[in-house]
Amino acid sequence: MQASFLTAVVLPLALAIIMLSMGLSLVPEDFLRVTKYPKAVVIGLISQLILLPIIGLIIAKIVPMQPAIAMGLMIIALCPGGVSSNVITFLAKGDVALSVTLTAFSSFITVFTIPIFGNLAYQHFIGKTAAIALPIGATILQIFLMTLLPISLGMIFRQILPEIALGLEKVTNRLAVAFLALIILLLIIREWHNLPTFIVQVGLGVVLLNTISMLAGFYLSKLLKLNAPQQICIAIEVGVQNGTLAIAITAGLLNNPDMAVPAAIYSLFMNVTALIAINYGRKLAAKNPASEPLATKV
Secondary structure (H helix, E strand, C coil), X not given: CCHHHHHHHHHHHHHHHHHHHHHHCCCHHHHHHHHHCHHHHHHHHHHXXXXXXXXXXXXXXXXXXXXXXXXXXXXXXXXXXCCHHHHHHHHCCCCHHHHHHXXXXXXXXXXXXXXXXXXXXXXXXXXXXXXXXXXXXXXXXXXXXXXXXXXXXXXXXXXXXXXXXXXXXXXXXXXXXXXHHHHHHHHHHHCHHXXXXXXXXXXXXXXXXXXXXXXXXXXXXXXXXXXXHHHHHHHHHHHCECHHHHHXXXXXXXXXXXXXXXXXXXXXXXXXXXXXXXHHHHHHHHHCCCCCCHHHCC
C-alpha cells in the first residue's frame, strides 16, 4: 500500500464519508439553535476554537519534540470536533443537541481558521521559508471540498428523503469508523520503524493535550454555571477531535507523514478518555435524574 494511494484516495474518501454521515444527522434547526441558546454554544465554541489551540501551543512549546511533531500536534488542536463526539455525548448522558450544534459550527468555522492559524504555526515550527506549504486560498478550497460539501449534500438528502437518510446514516457511520481504523493502521505500518521514537516524542504531548483540554472545557462550563449535561458535552467536544481531517491535512495537504503521527496517536488515545467521560457522565446523570430532557436543552 503506497503512501500516495493513502493520501490521494483513502484519506479524501474516508473524510467525505464521515462528513456525509454528519450531514445526514443534521437539520437546519441545529444551526438555528445558537440564536435560542447562545450561552452554552458560545462557551463550547470558545473552548474548542480558542482554548484548545492555546493549550496545544503551550504543550508544543514546553514538551521537547521535533518541529514536524509539534506542527502535527497543533493541527490536531486546530481541527473541529469529531463526528463520534455526538455518539459519545449520547452514551455519556450529555446534551446531544448541544453536541450536534457545536460539531456543526466548529466544522464550518475551522474551514477558515485552520489555513490561517495552520500557516502561522507552520512558519513558527518549520520556518519562514516553508510558509508557502499551506497556501490559505487553496487550503480553504480543499477543506471545503472535503468537509462542507459532503455535509451540505447529506443535509439536502435528509430534507428530501428523511427515512432513507436515517438508514444511510447508520451505514456511513460504520464505514467512517472502518476507514479511520484503516488510515491509522496504514500510517502505523508505514512509520513502524519510527513509531517507538514518535510515541516517546508525541505520547506525552497527546496525553496532555487531550486530558488538559477536556478538563478545561468541563471546568470552564462548570464555572460559568452550565448544567451537568452541557458540561459533559463540552468536555467531550473539546477532547474528541476530527483525527481524519488532521491526518488529511498533514499527510495529504502538507505531504508530511511524520506530522500525521500525532493525529493517529491522538485518535487512539481519545477513545480512552471518551470511555472515562461516558462512565463519569452516566454516574453524574444517575445522581441527578431530575435533569431536563437532553435533546431540548442547550
